[in-house]
Amino acid sequence: EVVLTQSPATLSLSPGERATLSCRASQSVSYFLAWYQQKPGQAPRLLIYDASKRATGIPARFSGSGSGTDFTLTISSLEPEDFAVYYCQQRRSSLPGTFGGGAKVE
Amino acid sequence: EVQVVQSGPQQKKPGESLKISCQLSGYRFSNYWIGWVRQRPEKGLEWVGIIYPGDSDARYSSSLQGQVTLSVDKSISTAYLHWSSLKTSDTARYFCARLLEGAFGDYWGQGTLVTVS
Numbered sequence: 001e002v003v004l005t006q007s008p009a010t011l012s013l014s015p016g017e018r019a020t021l022s023c024r025a026s027q028s029v030s031y032f033l034a035w036y037q038q039k040p041g042q043a044p045r046l047l048i049y050d051a052s053k054r055a056t057g058i059p060a061r062f063s064g065s066g067s068g069t070d071f072t073l074t075i076s077s078l079e080p081e082d083f084a085v086y087y088c089q090q091r092r093s094s095l096p097g098t099f100g101g102g103a104k105v106e
Numbered sequence: 107e108v109q110v111v112q113s114g115p116q117q118k119k120p121g122e123s124l125k126i127s128c129q130l131s132g133y134r135f136s137n138y139w140i141g142w143v144r145q146r147p148e149k150g151l152e153w154v155g156i157i158y159p160g161d162s163d164a165r166y167s168s169s170l171q172g173q174v175t176l177s178v179d180k181s182i183s184t185a186y187l188h189w190s191s192l193k194t195s196d197t198a199r200y201f202c203a204r205l206l207e208g209a210f211g212d213y214w215g216q217g218t219l220v221t222v223s
Contacts, residue, residue: 001168034210036151043201043214044143044151055212087151091209095165096141099151 002026004088004100011105019075021103023088028068032091035064035073038102039084047086048073078105108132112202112215118192118222125188126218128202135183136160139205142176142187145217146198156205157185192222 003026013019023033031051036044046055048064051071061076075082085104091097113127128140142154155166157176164176173196175188185202199219203211 032209036211038151043203043217044211045214046206046210046212049206049210049212055206089151089210091207095167096153096156096205096209098153102150 002029002090002092002098004090004098006086006088006100006103009101009103011103013078013105015078015080017078019073019078019082019105021073021086021105023066023071023073023100025069025071025090029090029092029097031067032097033064033066033071034089035062036087036089037082037084038087044087075105108204108213110202110204110213110215112200112218115219116221118220120192120194120222122192122222123188123190124192124220125186126200126220128185128187128215130183130185130202130204130213133204136180139208140178140185141203141205141209141211142185143201143203143211144170144198145201154187154200156208158208159185192220194222196220197222 005024007022033051035048038044052064063074085102088100109131111129136159139156141156144152153167157164159178177186199217201217202215204213206212
């Protein structure tokens with residue numbers, strides 16, 4: 001099973017600052033990686049899939065990069081509504097794959 | 107517009123059975139995989155399994171294989187997650203989602219809270 005490790009576990013920033021979140025896979029997942037945002041009491045929201053494609057309706061301040069084992073989610077300028085928990089998720093087969101442990105932006 | 111609506115919260119005892127539902131609309135139901143995700147209180151996301159409505163092909167997380175059953179009713183565009191014998195460790199919120207590329211949840215339900223005690 002591919003293990004995804006997210007870092008840092010918590011990122012403390014202010015509105016307007018840049019956020020950079022990392023997701024490292026225990027083995028190559030090619031570009032088959034997604035990022036989600038989850039706020040308390042809400043369902044996850046797909047931000048990025050296939051490492052760098054923005055999902056429908058996602059603002060341009062969210063971007064994804066990477067391939068193989070190292071991936072990054074960047075939020076170019078934090079808005080108040082961006083403070084949340086972020087998860088990465090990979091797929092290497094027909095199964096949906098695994099999630100990372102999550103990273104909180106506070 | 108794609109919509110995903112899940113059934114309401116459930117309070118059960120260990121050993122009881124349960125089936126929760128997920129109704130999807132606004133697209134061709136048979137053409138997209140549907141996934142179920144578990145989130146225990148204050149914890150992260152875990153896949154339960156996925157199912158393809160076109161042929162009811164279901165795949166399960168290795169940790170949950172044999173513990174749950176996924177099914178669909180194409181006539182009402184609804185997916186189901188079923189337990190035959192609940193455990194206290196099944197206490198969690200369960201989300202369903204339409205899966206983009208068979209893997210990435212692009213539309214999600216609001217979640218169903220299952221409490222077993």
